[in-house]
Amino acid sequence: MPLIPRLRQLSTFALLVPCFALAAPPSAPNGIELPSGYKDWRVIAPSHREDNKTLRVILGNDVAIKAARAGDTHPWPEGSILAKLVWKDGSHAAWPSATVPAEFVHAEFMIKDSARFKDTGGWGFARWKGLDQVPHGSDASFVNECFGCHQPVREDDYVFTHPARLP
């Protein structure tokens, strides 16, 4: 191949690689897409699970934050999305009695859409694992695991998180 067409071919390839690198992660097996921009959402509460040694921050989209701040979460309004960011427990070299985030475990989501997710309390569940954001679950039945675990808080619209008090 002459030089110019070969360079053109190479430059097309060079343009495509970053596009693939920026592509959204695959959807969850139940069809839920990773909510865009969730890392920029505002805080509802932190938590620390000492059974599985993980630190968490629960964020909300604008609908959820408005509801959380107004105390309007029984039930959470349609369109609410809760994002739970989870890290393994780590220790702080300069403050040994503090637990701080170590490796990133996963981002979990609850999406309130009562019509679409009527079989799971009006919430769609999904999880993307690790820094590579790999969808959790081999098929759509993975939501039984999520919904089962949330049964103890059925009276709180299936949500464990109580919005943290703020001034």
Added chain:
Amino acid sequence: MPLIPRLRQLSTFALLVPCFALAAPPSAPNGIELPSGYKDWRVIAPSHREDNKTLRVILGNDVAIKAARAGDTHPWPEGSILAKLVWKDGSHAAWPSATVPAEFVHAEFMIKDSARFKDTGGWGFARWKGLDQVPHGSDASFVNECFGCHQPVREDDYVFTHPARLP
């Protein structure tokens, strides 16, 4: 007084009361004003201090978030503001091995302005306590307590928080 002017007087009073209620909290004794809008800032990391039984979320203003995500925190850039929101440990009735936020303790701030705060590592420290947001400290010397406690992380620009990894 005739009825109409008296009603006017009452309605003026009724308008003034909510204005006072919405006034900003007093400045800290070192002159730092409570940064506006901090509850809407984005997350840098959670943490859990098991010595004094508190859960924390560390937020950053736009300058700090940009630096945290770029790994550009040695030193943190001028204009960075870190906000640490602190709650007493609480337990979750439906998940006893989880620690969740109970009462709000205080909001603490570190403001990077190397010229203004040259005596304390380039950082201005301030704290507002409780839901009433009462400034901490009886005079400007309270910063010695803050800066003293941050000495172990002098090599990390006096900041304990390492930005949590995110996808």
